Amino acid sequence: MAAPTTLPSALADAARDESSLRRFLHGLPGVDQVGVEQRAAGLGTRSIKKASKLHAIDLAISMVDLTTLEGADTAGKVRSLAAKAKRPDPDRPDVPKVAAVCVYPDMVRTAADELTGTGINIASVATAFPSGRSTMDIKLADTRFAVEQGATEVDMVIDRGAFLSGRYGQVFEEIVKVKEACGDAHLKVILETGELVTYDNVRRASWLALLAGGDFIKTSTGKVQPAATLPVTHVMLQAVRDWQTQTGELRGVKPAGGIRSTKDAIKYLVAVHEVAGPEWLDPNLFRFGASTLLNDLLMQRRTQLDGHYSGPDYVTVD
């Protein structure tokens, strides 16, 4: 196994072989479950109002990965999603555009035709999403296909079965290979924290993904409950912050699934600011994987500016 970049010796050692990787991951400090949940709940009570709220809403809109991952997706739906990504609130041109549109690989071409040149990224899930149950060759072919079609970001899933059985080397290898197959495209590694069960596992998987070269670590596919939660995101934000202190590199975090309201989104932004740091309040380093969240952000934005509550009749349907 080879570490993808030049790392400080401790981290380079960790990635040397399977047993040193295991030693490193199991040597990570355990997560204080009660502590992290309390801190997450405590930060969630921060009151963000008026101008700060408006700023937070605009920031959150610019961080949205507008997602449609349904069996029933059609080219028409992807095109309408792309139109919404470019101009989320057609009545108000000052609303920022979203960060990316996230689709299945066969829809990437459709999305790319609409979005190339707009500055909006085209994200594609790959590697036998959402279960990750397929052979390495198929996963790599899936990734290459998405990139060929025009994806600028790839969201891969890790093999949770292998991770939970302790075959960390295999998971590491997969991420490294998929990263190679991505070429210039950014790689987001989905940990599917709902299936990892413990915070300790989330911390280990986060470090594993960072060591293997993932540009982003992402909580969930959105197909498994529980999806993104605040405490899990805390643990992952701690990992990218620690990664930055040790290597100087900035890596991103993307909570996905279950974030539906502006209130929730703002709680996440507070966590990003407090746990990782203000430099992570940037669409290149923090994203929301969401579909219904955008409409709520737009309604709240209108409420802030118009002085009265808005309603779903005034935003586009998903």
Next chain:
Amino acid sequence: MSDRISVAKTYKLYIGGAFPRSESGRSYPVTDSKGTFLANAAQGSRKDARDAVAAARKAFPGWSGATAYNRGQVLYRVAEVLEGRREQFITEVAASEGVQVKKAQSIVDTAIDRWVWYAGWTDKIAAVLGSSNPVAGPYFSFSTPEPTGVVAVLAPQQSSLLGLVSVIAPVIASGNTAVVITSQERPLPAITLSEVLATSDVPGGVVNIITGRTAEIAPWLASHADVNALDLTGAPESLRADLERSAAGTVKRVLRNKASEDFSVTPDMSRLRAYLETKTVWHPMGV
């Protein structure tokens, strides 16, 4: 017999089928007509109103999509539970409105009868207000009444039970969902009505009941873009014009009935008709 310490009550709101505290954490004392303390009621805020509208919107597809017959059965069931709570209502109406028990009994009985009267209307509205239209062309044209949507109701300030029932029942009978701001000084019968609704078969969110200051919450409902109609019956006189003006901002239907309405007489269809939209379908006929 030993002196028993009475159970002091602090009531909550009724939103989405649950009984949450006011988001603001406030409550206010409710007294009887002579000023004696009765209970604490939650003092709802604009955010409670917003949550109530969201709950009402969520409940709308299910309630408006239920068959008229089914809605009628649910409303009859409410009347049954009202009847079971008759004694409690009599006590509360007597205390709130400062009337004799005999008068309170007659008010409660009329209120229950009023509910049954509206329950009977559910499956007759379409027949009475709908029509098949004679048109000059090869079309079958017919019109049917459909519910308007989420209705914000400012309940009468004086008539705490009969007035309340007379403004809520016509809203939900035709398939609308309601957000009700109760009488400010006399909220207890409304709180008990919310307990009745919660324990009958009315789906959560169809009726949402908020206690508190009408003048504080009403403007937020009048301007709320997701509210489709507004009943001004219990609005303070000084606010009526402003409320109508902000309701016009999102073209709400506004019912401008006066607070002095006499609820003891059997009503006509006007309140039912106020929250209905007419849908007309033109169906081409074969050659």
